[in-house]
Amino acid sequence: MGRKKIDIENIENTNQRMVTFSKRRSGPESKAAKLRKLRANNVVCLIVFSPAGKAYTFSNSRIGVCNMVERFLEEQTKDKNKKIRMFTEVNILRNAEAKLVLGLGVTAFGGII
Numbered sequence: 001m002g003r004k005k006i007d008i009e010n011i012e013n014t015n016q017r018m019v020t021f022s023k024r025r026s027g028p029e030s031k032a033a034k035l036r037k038l039r040a041n042n043v044v045c046l047i048v049f050s051p052a053g054k055a056y057t058f059s060n061s062r063i064g065v066c067n068m069v070e071r072f073l074e075e076q077t078k079d080k081n082k083k084i085r086m087f088t089e090v091n092i093l094r095n096a097e098a099k100l101v102l103g104l105g106v107t108a109f110g111g112i113i
Helices: 014-024 026-038 064-104
Strands: 045-049 055-059
Touching (some): 045 064, 055 064
16 A cells, blocks of 8 residues: 555644644654755754644754744844835935936936926
8 A cells, every 4th residue: 555645625624634733743844854954054943833723843953943033033123124224225315316406407317407
């Protein structure tokens, strides 16, 4: 008896859904462990919520899942703040350019109005 391909679909029966989750939970964990082995400097964190709402975590790092999530959120905040600063600087430059164009009667491309 071999393995057969199954269609991925929502399981309506709650008990069957929980059993399926508990049987297949180790799959993503093994994939995360393999991903870690590909390169020595990869840090992998996996957070999975069961159908009952319980969180299962996997981490291959000594810093732990909570610290990794905090690190991720800090990086996201830095990127967002950097984008906001760049957007603000671009707007300042556009306003300065507009003032120059109006004040000097020169277009943005150096032509005369």
